[in-house]
Amino acid sequence: MTTTRRLGTRVAMTRTGSLGAGAVVTRTRWLGVVVAVTVVVAVGSTGCAVIPVTGPHSVADAGGGDPLSKPFQRMIAIRPQKGWSPAQLIRGLQAAMAAYPDDPKILPSYLTPNALAKWDPSGPVNVIEDGFEVLPPGPRDGSDAVLKVSLKARWVAKINEDDSYVPTIGDWDGGAFELVKDAEDNYRVNDLPRGLLLTASDVARAYRATNLYYLSRNPQDPRLVADRVWLRLKPTESFAQTILERLIEPPTSALQGGAVTTSFPPGTQVKSITHGDDRVVVNLSGGLDPVRDESLLAQIRYSLNRNEVAKGRTIEVQVDGEVYGLDQPNSDERWLDDSSDTAYYVNRGAVHYLGKDGPAGTVQGPAGEPREGYSGFALSREGDGLIAARTSTGISVAGLTQEGRWQEVIRGADLTAPTWHRDGSLWTYDRQNAALLRYDPAGGGGAQRVTFPLKGLDVTRFRIARDGVRVAVTTGKNTVQIGAFIEGAGGTQPGNFHMLTTTEIGEKILDLAWEDADHLLVLIENKAGQILNQVNVGDGETVGVPLKEALGSLAAQGDRVLAATDDGAKVVELNQDQKTWTAKIESDGGAPLFPLG
Structure with missing residues (x-):
């Protein structure tokens, strides 16, 4: 796989030395505009790496001896220097922001008393790309005594006060910096945007996804x-x-x-x-x-x-x-997803088992018989033994037994493919009536409407994760939103929705599948072909999966990823190297599926 969203690498001047308890860091000799020192340390320990002074270069993490810690690079900021230009001052201020949580004493030296009284470091941390540009300042009063300075930068993400990481797109437009000259004719910041502004490398250096x-x-x-x-x-x-x-x-x-x-x-x-x-x-x-x-x-x-x-x-x-x-280290795994990895595929409306090396027979009952007009198949938890499919008039369910019969349980002419919750309920979205529907096979009665905050949008897919907590929704052709089941006034309902990913104009999402409770596979089509991305639903980190041929549908369970080719003839499986695919069925294949997901 190829990671497509990276935090980048901060380039900084460094000095030889180590940072231990009571260590004294001396000022570096300036070569050009160097505004900070990075020192590699292990959290909670005094071990450090020795970093030679050889000019700008990337600094790698150093190992630490404490098994409870993670190595990291600490930013050591310096105070503004006499005669610094506006651009040098802003870059120095940004480096001081990177060091602020560990050393809050340096940043105030960049600010006037007025700015210090008003500036608030709390709130979301804004993250921009490393190569930001300090634009030439414009005078505010006809002279160079008061300047307005802005940044040209790509906005990468924000880290909220609850520590959630939210990727962003577009240019950063967080406001301008007002600079004034002090009594010694040196610039200081008199007004600045609220909060901390970090580069992607600052985040890579000092934060860990957890x-x-x-x-x-x-x-x-x-x-x-x-x-x-x-x-x-x-x-x-x-x-x-x-x-x-x-x-x-x-x-x-x-x-x-x-x-x-x-x-x-x-x-x-x-x-x-x-x-x-x-x-x-x-x-x-x-x-x-x-x-x-x-x-x-x-x-x-x-x-x-x-x-x-x-x-x-x-x-x-x-x-x-x-x-x-x-x-104990070998404690059981029952707390995590325990769904079956038994694989199936659908050919001409009949559901078949998929063995390690290919077809392994059909399921029992009517679900194993060829049938026209059935699509979007979904399997319940293996112990429940139920399968659902979409027809032109609604959603039908059958038991995977010889005595099972197809029965329509939800009526609707324009429903999304059904999806099972691990509690045994069946869900779909009625696009025609803008209604989320839930059917409980054990409860009797028909489908019930459920409060849904996205009903005004063009909902095209609704998929429940195997843990029964998160849901993925596609709206239109190119947007994926993630939510979770919460307690609402009418009972359990999906909520907390936020955008996970969106495609470029002209691209469209062909399919998506839950790989596990934390990752979603998204198949995208554009003019150049297809893209398959694995997206972490917690922070949007996206990893690209190489494709050998065009795909039509996906299914995944843990380490196993299956797909049908776009002509429906072949079923292929992603190999453990996460780069190559192996054909499991060369002909007469069809859409693969796993229980839940």
Whole structure:
């Protein structure tokens, strides 16, 4: 795969040395306009890499000895220098913003008392591309005493106050900087936009994309649900501490409103995290139930291990120094998606099993018989044994047994392909009547309308993730939105929608499929051919998948990605190298599918 959204690489002048406890960093000798020093450190440790002074170059991460930490590069900003031009001052200010969370003392030296009194560092962090340009200033009063300076830059993303990362498109237009001269005839910033402005390399250097794990709302079928955040590395604490401090807080806005819950009661605090060769000890305090809570241990385990922290070690959780529970490295995976990876495909309206090396027989009952006019097939959880399909008059369901019969359960002339929730309910969107419909096979009665915030848009697909929490919706030909099931006035309903990705003008989305609860596969067609992207639904990170031939439909489950060619004849599977495909069926193939998703 090829990653198509990158954070870039910050180029900076550096000095030889290391940054340990009590270290003193001396001022560098200036070569051109150098406004900051990057020092490579490991969070929570005193180990550092030695960086030679050889001019502008890319600085790689250094390894650290602390298994609870992540290596990172710390930005050391300097105060403005005498005689700096407006462009030099703005670049120095931006570097001071990059260093501000670790060292807030430098940035005020760039500001007048007026600006310092008004400027607020809180709010979203704006991220722009590295190669930003400081435009020539324009005078504000007919002289060079008061200047207005703007930036020309591409806006990459914003990091919200809840630590969510939101990709953006277009030019950054966050406002201008007003510069005035001080008593010594040096420029200082008298007015500036609110918040911190970082480059993509600043973010790559000081932040880490992190999955926090919360719980789905169904106590009978608890799942861990990943919430993607971008956490800033701190030189004063281990990354494990940073993760757990954030985990005990509410999830990001994408999963609020009752989409998920947590086993951490209000008031929980992380007192300490220590480690030995084979054990990590997490000491908590607060109103935790004295009875061991397996879900709390699972939240801690996956939030640490899935972010490559404490991996392979026993995690001992304490409450006020008393042992609460042990979590072994080989603990079961039941908290994550347990959906079957049994693969199927549809040929001439009949559903077939897809074995490792090709066709493996048809399913039982009428679903295994050829049938005209049925499309958009969807399988329930394997234990439920139901299949749904769209017809010209509605959605029909059949059991995968010899006694099963097709029965129309939702009527409508213009419905999206059906999708199953892991609770056993069936969903579709009625485009003609702008209504989201839910049918419960176990509840009796017909389909029920569900409150839906996107009903005014041209909804073309509605797909539920296997964890039963997130939903993906396509609107029109080229936009994907992500939401989650929340608690509304009328009960459980989709909400919290935000745009995940959109295509260029002239392109259209041909199909999409949930790969797992965190990633969506999106098949796009343009004049040059097709593009297949894997998109992280938490932060929009997009990875391109090479294509060998044109595809018509997708299905995925974990590591397995299947596709039918656009003529429907072949079924191909993506190999483990994520670059090449192998044909599973050379002819008489059809649309592949997995249970749920």
